[in-house]
Amino acid sequence: MSGVGELLGPTVIRLFGDLVTKELIEASEKGTWPDKLWRALEEGGLTLPLVPEAAGGAGGAWADAHVIVRAAGKHAAPVPLAETIVGGWLLSQAGLEVPLGPLTLAPVREGDRLTLARAGGQWRLSGTATGVPWGAAAGHVVAVAESDGGAMVALVARGAGRVTPDRNLALEPRDTLAFDGAAVVGAAPAGSRVSAETVTVYGAMVRAAQMAGALESLLEQSVRYATERKQFGRPIGTFQAIQHNLAVLAGHVAAAGIAAEHAFRAADRGDPTFEVAAAKVRAGEAAGIGAGIAHQAHGAIGFTYEHSLHFSTRRLWSWRAEFGSESRWAMRLGRRVAAAGADRLWSELTAR
Amino acid sequence: MQAGAGRANAKRTVSVFHFALRSLPPEAEAFRDEVRAFLREALGDRPSVRRARSWGGFDPEFSRRMGARGFIGLTWPKRYGGQERSFLERYVLLEELLAAGAPAGAHWVAERQSGPLLLRFGAEAQRERFLPAIARGELSFAIGMSEPDSGSDLASIRTRAVRTDGGYVVNGTKVWTSNAHRSQYAIALFRTAVVPDKKHEGLSQFLVDLKSPGIAIRPIINLAGSHDFNEVVFQDAFVPEDMRVGAEGDGWKQVTTELAYERSGPERYLSSIALVLELIRAAGASPDPRAAEVIGRLVAHLTTLRQMSLSVAGMLQAGQNPNLEAAVVKDVGTTFEQSIPEIVHALLDIEPTIDSGSDLQQTLGYLVQRAPSFSLRGGTREVLRGIIARGLGLR
Numbered sequence: 001m002s003g004v005g006e007l008l009g010p011t012v013i014r015l016f017g018d019l020v021t022k023e024l025i026e027a028s029e030k031g032t033w034p035d036k037l038w039r040a041l042e043e044g045g046l047t048l049p050l051v052p053e054a055a056g057g058a059g060g061a062w063a064d065a066h067v068i069v070r071a072a073g074k075h076a077a078p079v080p081l082a083e084t085i086v087g088g089w090l091l092s093q094a095g096l097e098v099p100l101g102p103l104t105l106a107p108v109r110e111g112d113r114l115t116l117a118r119a120g121g122q123w124r125l126s127g128t129a130t131g132v133p134w135g136a137a138a139g140h141v142v143a144v145a146e147s148d149g150g151a152m153v154a155l156v157a158r159g160a161g162r163v164t165p166d167r168n169l170a171l172e173p174r175d176t177l178a179f180d181g182a183a184v185v186g187a188a189p190a191g192s193r194v195s196a197e198t199v200t201v202y203g204a205m206v207r208a209a210q211m212a213g214a215l216e217s218l219l220e221q222s223v224r225y226a227t228e229r230k231q232f233g234r235p236i237g238t239f240q241a242i243q244h245n246l247a248v249l250a251g252h253v254a255a256a257g258i259a260a261e262h263a264f265r266a267a268d269r270g271d272p273t274f275e276v277a278a279a280k281v282r283a284g285e286a287a288g289i290g291a292g293i294a295h296q297a298h299g300a301i302g303f304t305y306e307h308s309l310h311f312s313t314r315r316l317w318s319w320r321a322e323f324g325s326e327s328r329w330a331m332r333l334g335r336r337v338a339a340a341g342a343d344r345l346w347s348e349l350t351a352r
Numbered sequence: 353m354q355a356g357a358g359r360a361n362a363k364r365t366v367s368v369f370h371f372a373l374r375s376l377p378p379e380a381e382a383f384r385d386e387v388r389a390f391l392r393e394a395l396g397d398r399p400s401v402r403r404a405r406s407w408g409g410f411d412p413e414f415s416r417r418m419g420a421r422g423f424i425g426l427t428w429p430k431r432y433g434g435q436e437r438s439f440l441e442r443y444v445l446l447e448e449l450l451a452a453g454a455p456a457g458a459h460w461v462a463e464r465q466s467g468p469l470l471l472r473f474g475a476e477a478q479r480e481r482f483l484p485a486i487a488r489g490e491l492s493f494a495i496g497m498s499e500p501d502s503g504s505d506l507a508s509i510r511t512r513a514v515r516t517d518g519g520y521v522v523n524g525t526k527v528w529t530s531n532a533h534r535s536q537y538a539i540a541l542f543r544t545a546v547v548p549d550k551k552h553e554g555l556s557q558f559l560v561d562l563k564s565p566g567i568a569i570r571p572i573i574n575l576a577g578s579h580d581f582n583e584v585v586f587q588d589a590f591v592p593e594d595m596r597v598g599a600e601g602d603g604w605k606q607v608t609t610e611l612a613y614e615r616s617g618p619e620r621y622l623s624s625i626a627l628v629l630e631l632i633r634a635a636g637a638s639p640d641p642r643a644a645e646v647i648g649r650l651v652a653h654l655t656t657l658r659q660m661s662l663s664v665a666g667m668l669q670a671g672q673n674p675n676l677e678a679a680v681v682k683d684v685g686t687t688f689e690q691s692i693p694e695i696v697h698a699l700l701d702i703e704p705t706i707d708s709g710s711d712l713q714q715t716l717g718y719l720v721q722r723a724p725s726f727s728l729r730g731g732t733r734e735v736l737r738g739i740i741a742r743g744l745g746l747r
């Protein structure tokens with residue numbers, strides 16, 4: 001499992017390193033779909049790590065997905081790769097066929113609801129989902145919807161719903177999809193591990209890993225800049241104030257990284273909700289503090305569009321709030337811990 | 353050239369700071385149950401304010417009971433009184449002691465650093481003489497590093513050990529020597545040679561019998577009125593040759609290793625756990641949204657720090673040198689444990705107390721006064737951040 005992950009690491013890093021250029025991210029911010037990147041990801045077998053091999057996937061584990069998602073976050077890859085990975089897993093759990101091409105998830109925001117009902121011998125999807133990542137661009141939407149018989153997973157093709165485009169701070173598409181009895185490609189009862197909140201939990205998990213990746217990028221960019229940039233006749237990284245700030249950043253990078261990896265390991269073992277909550281909170285805090293430190297180290301140049309730092313920091317500012325903010329996840333985790341009682345906390349922690 | 357060096361450094365950061373996620377083996381988890389049962393029985397229902405003292409609590413009777421159970425020197429060879437168990441089992445033991453707030457101070461330093469230092473650098477006769485007694489919980493050790501003019505700049509120490517017949521004559525002063533007044537021995541760093549412009553050379557480590565003539569131990573009372581630290585003054589004190597640890601002049605290399613032992617454990621993030629637990633108790637089973645959020649954030653940090661700390665234990669078990677990772681955990685961990693009294697103040701309308709009030713108030717009163725030391729002891733925050741910056745390639 002982790003063996004595959006270790007083999008995967010260098011491949012993934014090379015692929016993103018070669019293909020996700022500044023020009024590519026800028027083009028995507030203007031609305032260009034990075035087709036070549038997506039095809040390379042598919043050909044590399046990186047889009048469906050959790051889907052069984054017989055169904056066209058890599059037959060891997062969440063630990064493998066972690067390597068891919070973290071690298072995608074580190075390189076600011078402007079594609080719904082994390083969403084496709086979760087979507088593919090949801091479809092497999094429900095026994096549905098997994099199509100090729102980018103997938104997205106719905107609903108992603110608390111309070112949004114989608115429903116499935118049978119009409120004319122066909123399942124039909126209704127309801128509005130806001131903030132859907134690449135809602136217009138993704139080939140298919142994987143929806144977890146409510147039906148009379150409980151939670152179901154439904155697959156709908158692009159164009160099945162009315163699209164109102166929107167975007168996050170990183171100019172990644174976050175569209176509103178309105179379905180009004182839309183035809184589905186397939187629908188099935190959700191697997192035993194899937195409920196109405198599963199999209200939120202796994203969505204928060206992949207965002208935590210993306211944030212961990214983006215934080216690594218902040219640290220690398222900041223260290224490089226502090227080593228190259230000279231003031232007062234010497235590299236600014238030789239000043240103790242800068243060194244200590246970057247040491248603090250390194251601590252947040254390490255914490256966010258292990259928190260995210262911990263959540264993915266929990267997903268391989270069972271219900272990861274506890275670890276996901278912790279990871280989303282910890283990585284979210286690291287995102288806010290880390291972006292602040294990285295910008296301070298970069299000075300004015302890091303505040304320009306010309307410099308690449310903002311590709312990471314704008315993503316961090318949005319990702320920390322997507323699939324539930326730190327405050328929401330912290331409240332949820334806090335309620336759970338309080339309900340179990342103080343005397344249970346330590347054994348809860350050591351069981352993980 | 354500059355740009356190239358920068359990129360090379362940047363590349364290093366990825367591998368340098370990789371905290372691998374670890375799992376504890378089943379035997380370590382089975383051992384945990386054994387430790388918990390022992391601690392339940394040994395600690396009873398003592399209040400949080402006493403548990404908050406944790407390894408600051410000095411209780412020779414408790415340490416002897418630990419020794420009798422084979423819980424001291426867990427990883428050491430059996431011929432020295434150890435159990436030859438893994439570092440991961442030792443990690444479980446330490447985190448259980450800390451989480452329960454066990455008064456482990458009478459053996460903590462000896463088990464954590466003095467014993468391992470002797471195992472690594474000591475003479476066979478020293479190991480045979482001291483390790484079994486430490487493992488039985490009968491010997492307490494103090495750390496003789498800092499001096500009045502040498503804190504973070506440890507290599508600048510001036511206490512001299514000058515060769516004489518059969519040993520050394522020592523003159524100088526050590527400070528912040530915790531438990532010197534109730535320990536039998538210290539391992540101290542002295543200057544055996546003055547090498548101009550090379551302060552890291554000419555240092556040597558010694559086993560010091562604290563009852564020897566020429567050693568005066570004077571209390572230094574801390575801000576809360578407690579007597580933990582001391583000033584230890586050496587005035588023509590004699591230390592026999594066979595009490596030198598390792599070769600003359602190897603002191604700096606050895607003391608750096610000793611500091612790595614001192615910094616790498618779970619005590620660097622769990623110092624305020626008693627207050628976290630009291631806060632959760634005070635919030636009740638159905639906390640209001642503010643309290644729930646605060647508790648959730650604390651637990652997110654705790655569980656993450658535990659995984660980081662466990663990762664360092666895994667590196668120790670694998671025979672790697674986790675100095676850098678240990679510095680990261682200590683910096684992040686002490687920042688966390690230091691923040692807890694602040695967080696409690698922000699959330700609850702209570703006054704910290706010493707004698708009166710609830711267990712929560714007293715625990716807050718104790719820890720709010722203790723917290724400044726968390727980022728000083730075992731290497732200041734600034735020293736650790738310097739170590740991390742060096743790991744990043746900035747120094």
